[in-house]
Amino acid sequence: MAFQITEWAATRSDLARERQIIKGFIADIERDRAEYSSSIASDEFRVSAANASLVGAGLPPIDFAWRRRETDLAEYSFEASKLAAENVKQLKRLWSDIVIGYHPTPSTSTYDTLVGAGEMKVIRDASVVREIQAYHNLQESVVTQTDKLLEIRRDVIGIGASNGLAPYVSVPSDEYFRKIRDNPELAAAIRIMATFVIFHQGELKTADAKAEQLSDALEAMIQ
Secondary structure (H helix, E strand, C coil): CHHHHHHHHHHHHHHHHHHHHHHHHHHHHHHHHHHHHHHHHHHHHHHHHHHHHHHHCCCCCCCCCCCCCCCCCCCCCCCHHHCCCHHHHHHHHHHHHHHCCCCCCCCCHHHHHHHHHCCHHHCCCHHHHHHHHHHHHHHHHHHHHHHHHHHHHHHHHHHHHHCCCCCCCCCCHHHHHHHHHHCHHHHHHHHHHHHHHHHHHHHHHHHHHHHHHHHHHHHHHHC
């Protein structure tokens, strides 16, 4: 009888700990999705600004076509024809809109704590554990792609500076478009920036979709 009581108490303690862990994951995911949402919107705005810059200079618009391979985890499709047009009304700040964006930082606090303490086994459903690990891999992919984007941005800002362009400094639209039209390196930098932003957005959308799926599975476990 004493053994059964002890075992029941241990099981109850494990269930309480599992519930606590799951709530921690859900909170982290909710934060992540808010980060992803802000960055996805920012990325589209940046590509729109890049497109408006090129078109304003009389150059071909952004044309992104990516042939998806079976091994790709992320979906990089991007319909350039649906770019927002509001940037055209803010011509003096197009350069800032291209190089300034929102760069997300996924939350791994619960995951890191569990792995460090060796507590991942507290979660009874092995399939959910696999989903958590898969999502963590996507978080790392987002961080890697963000680091790449920041590196590209640094180079693009340097090219802009050599042409008298700086973030948050307004430039008359005719002068700005002339700089792009007359400087192939500057035009190429804008196009490269937009391309990497599109790849970044693809990683974010993939991570967000997995986050939603994982959150639903975790919520079901504690209902």
